[in-house]
Amino acid sequence: DGGITQSPKYLFRKEGQNVTLSCEQNLNHDAMYWYRQDPGQGLRLIYYSQIVNDFQKGDIAEGYSVSREKKESFPLTVTSAQKNPTAFYLCASSITGVSGANVLTFGAGSRLTVL
Amino acid sequence: DQQVKQNSPSLSVQEGRISILNCDYTNSMFDYFLWYKKYPAEGPTFLISISSIKDKNEDGRFTVFLNKSAKHLSLHIVPSQPGDSAVYFCAASAHGANSKLTFGKGITLSVRP
Numbered sequence: 151d152g153g154i155t156q157s158p159k160y161l162f163r164k165e166g167q168n169v170t171l172s173c174e175q176n177l178n179h180d181a182m183y184w185y186r187q188d189p190g191q192g193l194r195l196i197y198y199s200q201i202v203n204d205f206q207k208g209d210i211a212e213g214y215s216v217s218r219e220k221k222e223s224f225p226l227t228v229t230s231a232q233k234n235p236t237a238f239y240l241c242a243s244s245i246t247g248v249s250g251a252n253v254l255t256f257g258a259g260s261r262l263t264v265l
Numbered sequence: 266d267q268q269v270k271q272n273s274p275s276l277s278v279q280e281g282r283i284s285i286l287n288c289d290y291t292n293s294m295f296d297y298f299l300w301y302k303k304y305p306a307e308g309p310t311f312l313i314s315i316s317s318i319k320d321k322n323e324d325g326r327f328t329v330f331l332n333k334s335a336k337h338l339s340l341h342i343v344p345s346q347p348g349d350s351a352v353y354f355c356a357a358s359a360h361g362a363n364s365k366l367t368f369g370k371g372i373t374l375s376v377r378p
Binding site: 154156183185190191192193194195198208238240242250251252253254255256257258259261 | 271299307316365
C-alpha cells in the first residue's frame with residue numbers, strides 16, 4: 151500500500167539535544183512538507199520541498215533543519231535552538247505540476263516531548 | 266497574521282442533524298479551498314475541496330459552499346454521524362508552483378448519539 155511512514159511515533163528528548171524525525175513516502179510524490187500541530191494553533195508549516203535537493207522555509211522554520219537527498223525521504227531535525235519543541239509533527243506529500251487543488255497526503259505523525 | 270480563520274473552536278450536534286462548520290479567509294489570492302478531518306494522534310485526511318470559480322461542491326454527505334465576495338466557506342455534513350466526531354481543518358492555497366496549504370486552527374465536532 152502506498153503511503154507516508156513517519157517514525158518514531160513517540161519520542162522523548164532532553165533539553166539541549168538534537169533529534170531527527172523520519173518521513174518516507176512511496177507515493178512517487180514530488181513535494182513534501184513538515185507541519186507542526188499545537189493545541190489551539192492548527193497546523194503550521196515548518197519546511198517544504200518541491201524537488202530533490204531543494205527546500206524552502208515555511209512560517210516557523212527557526213530551530214529546524216531538513217534535507218531532501220532522495221525523492222522518497224524528507225527528514226526533519228529539531229535542534230536545540232528550537233525554543234518550544236514539544237509538539238505533534240506531521241509530514242505530508244503531494245503531486246506537483248497538475249491542475250486543481252494541491253491535496254496533501256499526511257503521515258500518522260510523530261509526537262515529540264522534551265523532558 | 267492569520268489568513269485562514271476558524272473562529273468557533275467547537276461544535277456539538279445531534280446524530281442525524283446537520284453540522285455546519287465555518288471558515289473565513291483574508292487572502293484574495295487563494296483559489297483553492299480544502300477541508301481535512303483529523304482524529305487524535307493521527308494525520309489529517311482529505312475530505313473535499315472547492316475551486317474559487319465554483320460556489321458549491323458535493324460529495325456524499327459532505328457539501329462545501331464558497332461565498333467569494335464574503336471570503337467565507339462552510340462545510341455541511343448531513344446527516345451527521347457519531348463517527349464524524351473529529352477535528353476539522355479548513356485550508357487554502359494560491360495557484361502556482363508554490364501552492365503550499367495554509368490551515369486554520371480547526372473546529373472540534375462532537376456528534377451526540
